[in-house]
Amino acid sequence: MGHGMSEQKTPSQNTVRAICALGLVKGLPPEVATHVASLARVDVLPDGAGVFTQGAVAQRAYAVLVGAVRIRQIGSDGAQALMRMIAPGEMFGTVALFTEGYYPADAETAMSSHIASWSKADFIALTMNFPQIAINIIGMVGQRLANVQNRLREMATQSAEQRIAHALLMLVEQSGAVQAEVCEICIPLRRRDVAELAGTTLYTASRQLAAWEKVGLLARSRQMLVVRDANRLRRIAQGGLL
């Protein structure tokens, strides 16, 4: 955690409620969820604050309660790419506690955020004492794996337009709005973020987003992107015409 950027608080009622709603404690009795919340540290961070850096020894597991976090990875060849945006209710930096012990990417807030975290010792103890927590983590990591595998297949087989549509639909899903036709993506996105999530160039992504805004498929509201016709976007993702 960067210096002078974080402010620790004793978990408030809202915070406890947010932690008890995490997939991490799904299926566990309320008193266990409250126990998990009591072990959390909560940091309030401004936009652009570093949470952890690639290659650092993993010491904590994290969850976004409010805000959003960018996960960026630098390859051994120096090329950097956005791996994922983390939305409220999602965890990050968790797997490294169970594998090699080093964070595989950088994590940085994409807007002002409330971040909950647990020490490695507490987190491992929780998984040992409450196997359901370990099972929940397997489910979360497995879901993440399925998403990344889908993106990998898309990269090999789909057009840039389709991949941009898929990237936006994934962000809609992360924002919790899967049913509605009009849905705001609650994560602030730069055009570069969309380009990197879709594995295309800034030029291609910018041109595509502008074209979709022009025909009313997308709109901007404050910093956020609004999908005005999710079904149409789904048809484009499937390879149909606009």
Next chain:
Amino acid sequence: MGHGMSEQKTPSQNTVRAICALGLVKGLPPEVATHVASLARVDVLPDGAGVFTQGAVAQRAYAVLVGAVRIRQIGSDGAQALMRMIAPGEMFGTVALFTEGYYPADAETAMSSHIASWSKADFIALTMNFPQIAINIIGMVGQRLANVQNRLREMATQSAEQRIAHALLMLVEQSGAVQAEVCEICIPLRRRDVAELAGTTLYTASRQLAAWEKVGLLARSRQMLVVRDANRLRRIAQGGLL
């Protein structure tokens, strides 16, 4: 499991030894590993046999003891891609037991193979009774996630030549030979497999493999590919010249 293609056996001594060496039971006392082995069913399958199909309800978790398995996924647009080759000692079809309950891909043997498997009920009970098993699964799935994320970044930033080099190096690692200069990839590979793992065309992959065979970087031994200079392949993967 396909009809009439499998032959069930009571686990032999060799089989028990292979199961006790799986990452699944790492850090557990021998009697627990033996218990895990006793719950396994072992199928001896010919080349090209289906183990499970995409979209089927997940009922078992699997491990390759001998042989190799192809994991292939069909997208909603009908395009198919090889997601991963599973080598001896690796598990597959595991995550679906903890997530949506459907296998996200097809699994098919790439050579005659011995496949161990556990019922969903037994497997979930093992993770509940021995949290270390759940933690081992988190580590395995997390490692898989890190690999796929690396490939995704490579797809966005690297040349086809580099990606083919990375795909071969990953297969070398799965074959257990990470140190030696000359190493056989113990998984039978079609040129199409290499193309799909690297996210490139059959034409590009074939041309690259032929060029590397010509300069002595690769050789064929029976059905298997032999990397004759792993360090040189690593330099190519990093973006250096042949």
